[in-house]
Amino acid sequence: MLDLVSLRRDFHMHPEVGFTEFRTASKVVEILTSLGYDVIYGQDAMDGDARRGLPSEAVLEAAYERALRDGANPAILEKMRGGYTAVIGVKKGNKPGPTVAFRFDMDALPVLESTDADHFPQANGFRSRYEGNMHACAHDGHTTIGLGVAEALAAGEFAGTLKLIFQPAEEGVRGAYSIVQKGLLDDVDYLFCHHLGVNVPLGEVHGGSYGFLATTKMLAHFYGVSSHAGASPEQGKNALLGAATALLNIHAIPRFSTGSTRVNVGVLEGGTAANIIPAYAKMVVETRSVSEEVNAEVEQRVRNIIAHSAAMHELDYKIEVIGGAIPINYDVEMAELALEEAKHVEGFSSFKMGEHNSMGSEDASFMIKRVQERGGKGTYMSIGTDLPAPHHHPKFDIQEEILPRSVKLLERIARRLLA
């Protein structure tokens, strides 16, 4: 029998940021395997090219080495090398039936955890051992709940298939897309995603959430040619002229009457010295909209502006998508079903249907959309826990009684649909 609190605290002590969840994911593989699940992971679980905002090779390798040092199983780890850290556990029931899936995100944040005496993990000896990284968004809890659900349904006494998806790199809305692109959502009939906290108090459950924005995060590179600014300025191809032109024109993309939008060039960096024509610049751009279609159109305009700002100054360029999400249209039927089951779980006392979610964007949106596109249904639930500090804050924490309670809720949902 898994000790959920110990598990969660172990994850909390070893926070790993997006695409470096080597130790966490290898633990998940070990436990799922020991519970008799078929486990899909490494390059089988992710489309490598569809990973967004992948860290540099050096960062990936350093995290890999750290996981090795911290006792992760080398044989499992080897398959995850280079940032393939998704894990999917599959259990076929003893009778035919639909496929029900749950999503659990595993990654931590680049936040320095508090050492204040009143910070619960500090007081109880399970503060992050990786200085500068922290589970400040409850994904340690999510991963733990996923393993609890795995245990609860390990006997396979149900009709259909259970699929437990442990996702890397939700922060920055980067990881879900690569799992979707690998086709792993294609056979799912019902998908349940959730988040702990999100301004919902302990005891309250929301069956569905709306208000997530479509967004695209891009990293653009402008490649020119340097030259001495005094001796031969005309021989340079000025990357900063291209980038500055792009910046102004991106901000000048018009308002859309078809849905409110946002654009931002959040970072621009280029050039090396006063007397050198800048040969390189990079730019981080973000688009958003309430509408997926409008966001796609704004993204397209950003791409066009960058392409021609570069070409105007004879620059080469490259645009990488480093993150993205779309709105979530949850299925009311699933939200209602979730609330019905929640009413049977001790500890839940407040039940709401679709509430506006305060989290901005979520890449589970790609998973839900894929399921819906293929005729399935899905929802995104919020499960309350009182927060001592906001999400992403050095003193963020969850109440651990929510762990078994959430396991119970998801188990009931699974059994209901796999009956």
Add this chain to the structure above:
Amino acid sequence: MLDLVSLRRDFHMHPEVGFTEFRTASKVVEILTSLGYDVIYGQDAMDGDARRGLPSEAVLEAAYERALRDGANPAILEKMRGGYTAVIGVKKGNKPGPTVAFRFDMDALPVLESTDADHFPQANGFRSRYEGNMHACAHDGHTTIGLGVAEALAAGEFAGTLKLIFQPAEEGVRGAYSIVQKGLLDDVDYLFCHHLGVNVPLGEVHGGSYGFLATTKMLAHFYGVSSHAGASPEQGKNALLGAATALLNIHAIPRFSTGSTRVNVGVLEGGTAANIIPAYAKMVVETRSVSEEVNAEVEQRVRNIIAHSAAMHELDYKIEVIGGAIPINYDVEMAELALEEAKHVEGFSSFKMGEHNSMGSEDASFMIKRVQERGGKGTYMSIGTDLPAPHHHPKFDIQEEILPRSVKLLERIARRLLA
């Protein structure tokens, strides 16, 4: 025997701007014909597509009608319709020999001529009859001199071929190129161009002139799509955003270490109303350099900036060259020969070789270059006359004694080379 003063005064009274020299050119055709010259004119004398900065159809037609009303020969005029106003007179000598050509420009300016009593044409009754147009750059004199030379050499008693080129639209450096592109300079061995005035006093002759700048004048059109700025801004394709982006980036073209340059966006006009996304904008751009190659490179950068500023905002665009010139590298041998002959013409008393010319740009440069490219030689002379007011001024005028004196000089040059 031609009365040069009467001829000049007749031209002065009927000033016709670039590509509308219908009356002037038809007179030239009549006189050359009567003198037994082979006359090339109309579409035989010009490459229509190579005419730069051609006026609108309406302007051309109105000028055509005016020339008709003012007694121009309808049969000749018909061949010039639509702005084909170049005339080339060819006389083959009675012995074989080289081909010697002279260039005379015929066009007037959009200047309102002075009515002051002390303005010589006003005082002597030959002020412009075309209000708002004026021969304020001595081309009436140039044309007259050309006809005088034609008469002087009409007997054909020389060895070789004489070619007298009467050019339209020198103002704005627009007309020479179309004659060159028609191939009419290809057989020329020696070419002499000249200008009266240009800050050279009466009695002085310069055998050659340098310092003319390479230049390109362009008219760019940006074509977008209008839309209501309140109701559906995203449906517009904003021509002014493209044009303003081009404007800033054109001015940001770097300095060249290989030759000093200039760039200017002289005109920008676009849009119709506050609440309409602008569907159209136009822009007039000028580049210059002491070097033809550098000017060509700057022009190419302007074109590239316009193309991509347009494409960035999903605009179509068109660039018309409406004027251009290149530097003149006169042949010292020709300049010396001209001065030697000038010393034999009464009235000339000061003789200089290559002096810096104060006129900026000249499209005779294309003619001289073509001759030189094919192994010939050429020069650009300045023939002095005291000026009561600067070129292009409402009180500009020349001293008429320079007319027969210039005819004599050019006749001597021709006879020397056709001996």
Add this chain to the structure above:
Amino acid sequence: MLDLVSLRRDFHMHPEVGFTEFRTASKVVEILTSLGYDVIYGQDAMDGDARRGLPSEAVLEAAYERALRDGANPAILEKMRGGYTAVIGVKKGNKPGPTVAFRFDMDALPVLESTDADHFPQANGFRSRYEGNMHACAHDGHTTIGLGVAEALAAGEFAGTLKLIFQPAEEGVRGAYSIVQKGLLDDVDYLFCHHLGVNVPLGEVHGGSYGFLATTKMLAHFYGVSSHAGASPEQGKNALLGAATALLNIHAIPRFSTGSTRVNVGVLEGGTAANIIPAYAKMVVETRSVSEEVNAEVEQRVRNIIAHSAAMHELDYKIEVIGGAIPINYDVEMAELALEEAKHVEGFSSFKMGEHNSMGSEDASFMIKRVQERGGKGTYMSIGTDLPAPHHHPKFDIQEEILPRSVKLLERIARRLLA
């Protein structure tokens, strides 16, 4: 007894655009005077400096002369010279009571009226006699209705004061503000404005309308110094560089989370020739928002951008407000009262409260706001008429039976409140 149809047709034949309603306004003065009203007009009716987008002196004078030629009363006209074309008729009742006002706009549009045989005014001989101008927005009807109301209540047998406001230059949202600034709304307790048409069918009345956008229209001038672009570019102060910088940055004003916005630079014109550094440029800018406060903030940012874009290039600048409006918050009580009265007028059969208005912006908004600020109440009604073509279209027309019906409605509203 006024012949409303004849009156309307006379106005229709003599359409006068904003601030040039000399003939129309002088007719209004004559009729109101003949009906025994106190008439305020000329400089007594408008704050001259608060007139927005006033035409040039030449345009005003030409229209003035035309009105004279067309038989307008010279003594009355004299007081309106220079664009003072508002007229307010005041009638005090025979008992004390509140002040009730109605607004009627009088100006026409720069639209060329259709000559199609099926266009009613053409077919019936009252097409515009002022080619290029047209009553294509029903203001001829509005003015007629106002005079009808004046006649109906001329006896003054009511308790309180009646104020009939005939406004110039509603098109471009320019004229109302100057009447408000003159203080002529300060004593009004109840104000009723209305529009015929606006996609409301004949027989239907809306008691109130919402959805008008706050907007500001500005004309910005950039004053620099010209210089020869080849000879001395550094001596110029380039107005187009300043204007283009302003244009890009105006479009880059951020989205507001506090209310949706629009910005547009609708016109940019500057410069004179390829080889001259542009010394002057002008720009027409429009801002909009659903919120008056947000529009004011966007306007302030536009002003700041223009100021510093100019200063950056050592330019002087001037910004004129040439139009503006704010949202309308109609008083439900007045809308209900209007509908109650409409139910007693034959011909009206469909009654709606506040509907979204399709007209964009209205400067009656300034009048309603002033009344509300001082404790009064107001509304903006829509009175239906079937349209053969949209507002501002060459074939726009109204159904004339709406004229007496509207007079009846407004008379009933006045009598109810002045009882």
Add this chain to the structure above:
Amino acid sequence: MLDLVSLRRDFHMHPEVGFTEFRTASKVVEILTSLGYDVIYGQDAMDGDARRGLPSEAVLEAAYERALRDGANPAILEKMRGGYTAVIGVKKGNKPGPTVAFRFDMDALPVLESTDADHFPQANGFRSRYEGNMHACAHDGHTTIGLGVAEALAAGEFAGTLKLIFQPAEEGVRGAYSIVQKGLLDDVDYLFCHHLGVNVPLGEVHGGSYGFLATTKMLAHFYGVSSHAGASPEQGKNALLGAATALLNIHAIPRFSTGSTRVNVGVLEGGTAANIIPAYAKMVVETRSVSEEVNAEVEQRVRNIIAHSAAMHELDYKIEVIGGAIPINYDVEMAELALEEAKHVEGFSSFKMGEHNSMGSEDASFMIKRVQERGGKGTYMSIGTDLPAPHHHPKFDIQEEILPRSVKLLERIARRLLA
């Protein structure tokens, strides 16, 4: 008797970049003191606020500690703490007379010295011990020559005053200005500056050099306000919008007919994340011209553009001058005198007057100008040495026989003028 070669090699092994010449300068102080010179150094030798491009406190402190570790005299060092590394040695002669000064620059470069076996310092065991820093511009030689001159003239048997100026931070044209601003050139009658190498072969001397460009290097900071780009973009003050606007407009500064110019924005960096409105940006800008006045005008335009680009977006800003130089107009009389003396020094065999210098910019220009402004005379000499690799190259080196030869030359110049 100083061993010049050993001295030079010691300096070469301990290269210190601009304003961190703690060890070098303290050695200079020790030697000058031991030779009986009055020594001005620390805050007495430099105007602290006039130091340009001063490194950060941390960099200064680390270099200070390193110098301490490497045996620099702590008592001397203490006075230089914080980057006060200029040293001036003054020797009054035994008779009255003029003041003659020589300038020697001491700083090294951030270049990684070659470890190739054929690199002379490597082969002879005196390669840089400070990895990443290198004397790759002969300033180790300059400093050595200065000390040799000090020794040669230590007896003070001359008429007048000798002033030996050891300058920090010539690289980046940063250090001379602070010495000038402290007034230390104000009493100088004759000033001789020089450089070894600069494409002049061993045995050749140039009495004067011209062609140095006026230049200004600026670091601009833009300070805005961050805000969430999705939730409240309008609350941000976008530093990158201001910086990009400045960048485009700086590049659009016009060409000057009064002297060729250069402008470059060499670095632009701002913003932190995709979803944050950037609150800070910095920009490195360089201006140049053949004319000090034109460079000053271009610098002024850059400042104006930055000021208004910032204000346009409600940003604060700060501009630091981090480097600068002006052209050098050497006095022909001094150049001739230097050549005359060189002819008496064994080893010099080729003598040229003013040659175009290939080094771009030199801040000794400020010293020469100050001397000339106060009635003195000065020159900038080039003393040849064959170079195995160009200046600033990892394999740069000088020929050591030039050291005593240069000492002899400068000694002769001093004695001639102090006779």
